[in-house]
Amino acid sequence: MLKGIDPLLSGELLRILDEMGHGDELLLVDRNFPAAATGRPVVRLGEVGVVRAASAILGVFPLDEFIERPLARMEVHEDPTLTTSEQDEILDIARREHPRALEWEIVPRLDFYERSRRAYAVVHTLEPRPWGCFILSKGVVFPPAEA
Amino acid sequence: MLKGIDPLLSGELLRILDEMGHGDELLLVDRNFPAAATGRPVVRLGEVGVVRAASAILGVFPLDEFIERPLARMEVHEDPTLTTSEQDEILDIARREHPRALEWEIVPRLDFYERSRRAYAVVHTLEPRPWGCFILSKGVVFPPAEA
Numbered sequence: 001m002l003k004g005i006d007p008l009l010s011g012e013l014l015r016i017l018d019e020m021g022h023g024d025e026l027l028l029v030d031r032n033f034p035a036a037a038t039g040r041p042v043v044r045l046g047e048v049g050v051v052r053a054a055s056a057i058l059g060v061f062p063l064d065e066f067i068e069r070p071l072a073r074m075e076v077h078e079d080p081t082l083t084t085s086e087q088d089e090i091l092d093i094a095r096r097e098h099p100r101a102l103e104w105e106i107v108p109r110l111d112f113y114e115r116s117r118r119a120y121a122v123v124h125t126l127e128p129r130p131w132g133c134f135i136l137s138k139g140v141v142f143p144p145a146e147a
Numbered sequence: 148m149l150k151g152i153d154p155l156l157s158g159e160l161l162r163i164l165d166e167m168g169h170g171d172e173l174l175l176v177d178r179n180f181p182a183a184a185t186g187r188p189v190v191r192l193g194e195v196g197v198v199r200a201a202s203a204i205l206g207v208f209p210l211d212e213f214i215e216r217p218l219a220r221m222e223v224h225e226d227p228t229l230t231t232s233e234q235d236e237i238l239d240i241a242r243r244e245h246p247r248a249l250e251w252e253i254v255p256r257l258d259f260y261e262r263s264r265r266a267y268a269v270v271h272t273l274e275p276r277p278w279g280c281f282i283l284s285k286g287v288v289f290p291p292a293e294a
Binding site (some may be wrong): 002011012015059 | 161
């Protein structure tokens with residue numbers, strides 16, 4: 001436990017989030033996602049949903065301002081026009097934190113699996129609802145003068 | 148790098164600070180302190196002094212409110228009435244963060260060495276001035292309603 005830091009951000013997760021550099025990708029996934037099979041480090045948050053987890057992570061994790069779409073979601077039912085309520089909430093949270101306009105990158109399920117093998121790490125939740133799978137590309141913390 | 152967290156708090160140090168529990172002791176030491184010989188984990192902050200390091204750490208690390216003197220300094224020249232300017236500055240910083248009255252516990256040098264072997268971890272700086280050695284006892288983060 002630390003003052004002023006969301007308690008969901010455990011020491012292990014803080015270390016990973018901090019050690020990630022510009023362009024590294026973090027996966028945030030629901031309980032059905034094949035997290036261990038990615039071969040990447042997995043942090044298990046226990047009985048927490050993806051919206052709560054995204055809110056804690058995006059409080060400290062800058063999304064990449066150098067690319068157009070630093071936030072990706074898994075495509076729903078092979079229809080890019082569909083979203084889930086969790087996806088909508090996470091885009092709202094990310095938009096509040098991000099200094100630029102933000103739209104989803106949409107990644108079909110099998111492509112998402114493929115890309116997950118190159119992630120820096122995977123944050124696993126017990127989100128029960130499907131398609132709660134996201135990719136967050138890490139950005140830069142600028143010095144205060146340039147903020 | 149993370150948003151809103153002092154960049155001196157590296158991932159490794161954040162993990163240690165977060166994983167420490169109530170009553171665990173953190174050492175913050177100058178460049179001459181026998182840090183490695185404690186046998187405890189050592190985080191090396193590089194060319195940083197103890198005041199800067201204490202300021203970053205005390206921004207997230209709660210001192211123990213359950214004990215009278217959760218902050219100790221190494222005794223100067225075997226005279227408990229002497230302090231260094233770094234010690235004075237660190238007490239000022241700690242007092243600003245701590246919700247209760249705060250006075251030094253003063254630990255003679257050889258007792259400090261003995262006690263350091265039971266520390267949770269050691270934060271090593273390149274502080275050039277002597278007696279820049281401190282023990283921080285970790286406290287509790289209370290839920291907001293009880294704050």
